[in-house]
Amino acid sequence: MKRARRWVLGLAALTSLGSCVEPGSPPAARPAPVTVVTPPPPAPRMPTVPLGDFSFKGSMIQGGLLIGTAPAGAQQVSFNGDQVPVAPDGRFVIAFDRDAGPVATVAATLADGRLVSRTLTINPRAWDISRLSTLPKYPVPMPQFEKLRPVEIAQINAARRQDTGAAGWRQPFMWPATGRISTLFGSQRIYRNGEAGSYHSGTDVAVPAGTPVLAPADGVVILASDHPFLLEGNLLMIDHGMGLNSALMHLSRIVVTPGQAVKRGQIVAFSGATGRVTGAHLHWSLRWRNAKIDPLLVAGPMPAVK
Ligand SMILES: [Zn+2]
Incomplete structure (x- = not known):
């Protein structure tokens, strides 16, 4: 109490001293203040809120996708220095490219x-690498390829840039078609010449x-080609929100249109053999931003063929 009053007196003395100093007056001409100023008691420490932590669901592995929950009160989340959107409930999406690693922040x-x-430590994968004793076969150049391909790539990139606000990223993904997996994600051929x-x-x-192709999760159609692309054939792209999208390729027919909202499990197309293929199959790609991710890690094992 006594200490507090002395502090108030000290403050008053300082205030009166301050108020009577005229601009330009040499400080040395003033008598030194006689009041001893007692320093204020230390400010009470702010109660320390323990730092929350992140939690993650998913695969911390090359080609893996994680659904994260930010620490309580997070205003902003970044992944390797790039800002990522966070839903009102604190959840966000990040993913590791096929060649990502070994750590991410x-x-x-x-x-x-x-x-x-x-x-985060990203576990490496052992990819399915086939070493062939043959030389690479270059496709017969199509006269229109160099002219058409940049236009198609621009269309695909423009589709990926769309942010539709879709919420399919929150759902468990399902296989768009059930059947034998004929080529794994990430597999690669190395030819005789290296x-x-x-x-x-x-x-x-x-x-x-002609097999029905289902939407692997809720989303919004961001590309539905009305003509076959050179490599992808008839291509359907669905945005699942938060930078995550699916591409379904080589389709015979697409039954949805750009901008249309689709539900998980809804028939969106029929499989085919359009584009650069050796036979009919469905190709499903999943991407988060520029990271290519493994559908098998997101949709889980292929269910038994009925
Ligand atoms: Zn493929």
């Missing part, structure tokens, strides 16, 4: 400015042409 900024950061072919960006399901 996820960080959240809290309302009081504190940073919570986690280093040249590596580009790796397989999705999962192939061996189904005959």
Whole structure:
């Protein structure tokens, strides 16, 4: 109590001293204040809120997808330095490319400015690599390829940039068709001359042409080609929100249109053999931003063929 009053007196003395100093007056001409200023008691410490932590559901592995929950009060979340959108319930999506690794950083900024950061260890995969004793076969160049391909790529990239606000990312994904997996995600051929072919960006399901293709999760159609693309054939792309999208390729027929909302399990197309293929099958690619992810890790094992 006594100490508090002295502090008040000290403050008053300082205030009166301050108020009578005229601009430009040399400080040395003033008598030194005689009041001893007692320093204020230390400010009571703010109660420390324990730092929350991230939680994750999914596969911390190359080609894996994670649904994260940000620490309580997170204002912003970043993944490897890039901001990622966070839903009102604190959930967000991140994924690891086929060639990602070995570590990634996820960080959240809290309302009081504190940073919570986690280093994630990405487990490497053993990809299905076939070493062939043959030389690569180059496809017969099509006269229109160089002219048409950039237009198609621009269409695919424009589709991926669309943010539809779809919420399918929250759901468990399902296989768009049931059948034998004929080519795994990430598989690659290495030829006799050491040249590596580009790796397989999705999962192939061996189904005959005309098999119904289902939406693997809720979403919004972001591309439904009205003519076959050179490689993908008739291509359907569905945005599942948060930067996550599906591409279904080589279709014989697409029965939905761009902008249409689709439900998980809804028939969206029929499989076929359009584009660059050796036979009828369904190719399903999943991407989060630029990361190519393994559908098998997201949809789980292929159910038994009925
Ligand atoms: Zn394929």
